[in-house]
Amino acid sequence: MSVTEKQFENILVEQTDRVATITLNRPTALNALSSAMEKEVVEAVEGLDSDPGVGCIIITGSEKAFAAGADIKEMKDKSYPGIYLERFFGDWKRLTAARTPIIAAVSGFALGGGCELAMMCDMIIAGDNAKFGQPEITLGVIPGMGGSQRLTRAVGKAKAMDLCLTGRQMDADEAERAGLVARVVPAAELLDEVRKVAEKIASMSKTTAIAAKQAVNRSFETTLEEGLLAEQNAFYALFATEDQSEGMSAFAEKRKPEWKR
Numbered sequence: 001m002s003v004t005e006k007q008f009e010n011i012l013v014e015q016t017d018r019v020a021t022i023t024l025n026r027p028t029a030l031n032a033l034s035s036a037m038e039k040e041v042v043e044a045v046e047g048l049d050s051d052p053g054v055g056c057i058i059i060t061g062s063e064k065a066f067a068a069g070a071d072i073k074e075m076k077d078k079s080y081p082g083i084y085l086e087r088f089f090g091d092w093k094r095l096t097a098a099r100t101p102i103i104a105a106v107s108g109f110a111l112g113g114g115c116e117l118a119m120m121c122d123m124i125i126a127g128d129n130a131k132f133g134q135p136e137i138t139l140g141v142i143p144g145m146g147g148s149q150r151l152t153r154a155v156g157k158a159k160a161m162d163l164c165l166t167g168r169q170m171d172a173d174e175a176e177r178a179g180l181v182a183r184v185v186p187a188a189e190l191l192d193e194v195r196k197v198a199e200k201i202a203s204m205s206k207t208t209a210i211a212a213k214q215a216v217n218r219s220f221e222t223t224l225e226e227g228l229l230a231e232q233n234a235f236y237a238l239f240a241t242e243d244q245s246e247g248m249s250a251f252a253e254k255r256k257p258e259w260k261r
């Protein structure tokens, strides 16, 4: 299996046949999300998303920290007009426009913007040492990268209020029970386990994986009736693909499917 690596100032991007891994790499600041890191991550995701060969993207950090939030030292002297006019952190939205499934592999701290970045991904898999929280209130602000909205949708109002109002951290088991995290695995095995999941996703028809991702995401954005209609239409549309015919024929013929796209 060939691996290509590209080192940027704040991230490392590794790409194998079908899976790409973006590793946040600012160890001296616990991967605090600076504007420079935002730009690198967003551009890397967009580049990988436009590569038809990439079937799944992993975003991860270090053992101690996925990311300890936005870079407080960069933020502390900003003014209202400045932050408003530059649309501070507005580019993170571009990450959520990616169609390729993205998994957050979280070890250690995922606080503030770190938790918010993990929640922008399609699935969070956590090491058993992970800690999630929205501690912005302890800094005199509130979440600004989607925390109050995505956390509430993920874990419900009671726990989201608890985390946003007290700033307390939630461990991996609590996060899994609450529905924030898909799976918890031993921290030492996190990346191996996440790669297995990513390879599984990447082994599916990419067209179908995109349709599945979009259908699930739709449920957060619309009414049940419209979501059901969107799902049904996407399901019908998949019958225009070779992969539907291949997947169902392969089942009937008791063989592995060979996806076209």
Ligand SMILES: CC(C)(O)CC(=O)SCCNC(=O)CCNC(=O)[C@H](O)C(C)(C)COP(=O)(O)OP(=O)(O)OC[C@H]1O[C@@H](n2cnc3c(N)ncnc32)[C@H](O)[C@@H]1OP(=O)(O)O
Pocket (backbone or CB within 6 Å): 028, 029, 030, 032, 033, 068, 069, 070, 071, 072, 073, 109, 111, 112, 113, 114, 116, 135, 136, 139, 142, 143, 144, 145, 147
């Ligand atoms: C995006 C928004 C809008 O939603 C806003 C946010 O994300 S606000 C930020 C929310 N995050 C936090 O409030 C967490 C801040 N960090 C901590 O509380 C602690 O660092 C810790 C509990 C995660 C870990 O503590 P500890 O193990 O004691 O390590 P430290 O010595 O504190 O940190 C090591 C080193 O990293 C720097 N650091 C950590 N977090 C940040 C950050 N968010 N921004 C900038 N720098 C950060 C910390 O200052 C240390 O650096 P040095 O002082 O040694 O140079």
